[in-house]
Amino acid sequence: MTQRFSLTTRLTLFYTLASATVLLGLGWVTSLAMNQHFEDLDRSLLEDKIHLIQEVATKANSPQDLQNRLNEVLHSHEGLIVHVQISGKTLYETAKFELPNGYAGAVGTDLKSQKMQSWQSAGHQYRALGMLINSELQNDEPLAVWVALDTKLHDHFQTHFQTTLMLYVTLATLFSGVLGWMAANRGLAPLRIMRTRAQAVTSNKLEERMPVEAVPVEMADLAGTLNDMLDRLQEDFRRLSEFSSDLAHELRTPISNLLTETQVTLSAKRSNEDYQDVLASNSEELQRLARMVSDMLFLAKTEHGLALPSRESIAVEVEARALFDFYEALASDKDILLELVGSGTVGGDRLMLRRALSNLLSNALRHASPGTVVSIEIQSGEGVEVTVSNHGPSISPEMLPRLFDRFFRVDKSRTHPESDGAGLGLAITRAIMAAHGGGISVTSTSGVTRFTLRFPKSESLVQE
Structure with missing residues (x-):
């Protein structure tokens, strides 16, 4: 099973790895720059010595004179090795050393074009330059001059520097890891606060909120x-x-x-x-x-999305007249007049539409005052609006948003001698309208209560 690390641990590891990468990269670039710097210094030194030997050679009267002059000018240069040949014979050398294979014949008269050679011999690292120098010592034969430098001092310094650098990189990486952990731990403190708040949320304590x-x-x-x-x-x-x-x-x-x-x-x-x-x-x-x-x-x-059992084109006024016939006796007993205005066609399920209208009409008759009119008004436009209105006691504004809740009644006494309903009619009506892609709203002012059903265009509903 794969071990799961905390976000703090992951951020700390990432920050430590990034710091180590940056520090190692910086150390590598520094080592390269230092090595290039020493190489440039060594070449400059070797070129100076070759120029010096060239100047001495032009002043020498004989091979012995050249040797004496070279001893005078080169005896104090530690780590410097000079090898001079003429006609394939050694004329002067400060110490025995072997040139790398192929290098002896690779010298020319142009010093700038000569490539500095590097090699190891007997545990020492050497860098060397060679050049042909014109002379008048022996039948105008040129002098083959090689100047080499033992770079052990440079190597010792670079080794010490790299050891110190690695120690610094190691300590800096560890220190960066500690700083990264502190930063991640502090930065994620708000998440721990949010977790604490979330843990405090229970069924009896739902008022806790996140500290935005x-x-x-x-x-x-x-x-x-x-x-x-x-x-x-x-x-x-x-x-x-x-x-x-x-x-x-x-x-x-x-x-x-x-x-x-x-x-x-x-x-x-x-x-x-x-x-x-x-x-x-x-x-x-x-x-x-x-x-x-x-x-x-x-x-x-x-709750899971109600689908319409069937879809058809429905004339709303026809369904309203059928309901008027059904409720006519009840309306007569209460001395209420039923009125239908307008017409319109909607797309949907006929039985569900009739049930929604029946719920609103029975509710209007139940609460209408005797001698008044209960009307159904149908308007067609972008969609179809069906408004069922009655005259009677107004509903307080704070009650209106809850009328469509299940089991909600304005009458808190729960006594309803005129109906055996359970307070689900309006909730069912809202669900039916949602299934038809429409909605329902209510207003109650000046003794007139209006429930409005809003249906979308029939064409759009059929295309769904």
Whole structure:
């Protein structure tokens, strides 16, 4: 299994490796520059000695005179080796040494064009230059002059310098690693703060947030995104808690009614008619539970994206008139007039559209004042808007955003003698509109409440 390193360790290792690379590169460049510098110095020294020998050779009267003169000018130069030949015979030499193979015949009269040779012999490193010098000593034969320099002093200095440099690079790399760890540890401190805050978030403590202002700019976006996520989680958790409480309350009432009525009936002998009445009452409660469960299953599907069972072109005014026929008796009992204005065609599922309109129409009839008008107004344009309005008590503005929550009722007493609904109608309507690619909104001012359904263009919906 591959070992996982912390981000601090990774940054420290990266910083240490980068520092070591830079320091080693700097040391390598320095060594190259120093070696080139010594090479230039050695060549300059060798050229000076050749010029000196050339000057001495022009003044010498005989080979013996040349030897004497060279002894006088060269005896004090430590590490310098001079070898002079004439006609293949050694005329003068300061010490015995062997020229590298092929070098003896590689000399010419142009000193600048001569390549400085380097070689090792008997544990010593040499650099040498050679040149042919014109002379009048022996039948105008040129002198073959080789000047070599033992570079042991340079080598000793470079070896000492490289050892010191490696020691410095090693210590500097370790020091850089420590600094890198301190910088990474300090730089990642905001992440540890964020981790601590995140660990403090529990189901009972969702108000913790990331310190956006206290973290570097690079982490501010992450902290802000996490705060947004926590806001959504807190809101969803609140809604889920309320939903669970409401669901338990809604289920408790019919179950309690069923249990109480059944226990009372079984407590004594009853006639067949009494049993039939109890069963009929239980059937109503069970039907209400079944509708509630069906609605909950429908809403659960919307959490994962509700797909339309079928798509077709629907004339909204036709569906509205069919609903008017169904609710006409209820409207007459409450002395309410039903009114339809406009027409329009939408694309979608007919049964789902009728259910959405039915939820709004039944809700409008339930809360409309006697002697008023409940209207459905249809407008066509960029899309189709269907507005269901009624006259009655206004809904407070703070309640409007929550009307589409599950089990939410403006009436907190939960007493609804005129309806057996569970407070899911508007939530289902919003889910149906979302499935159609539209939306729903509500306004309530001056005693008039309006629910507006907005459908997209039929062409765009069919193309999806």
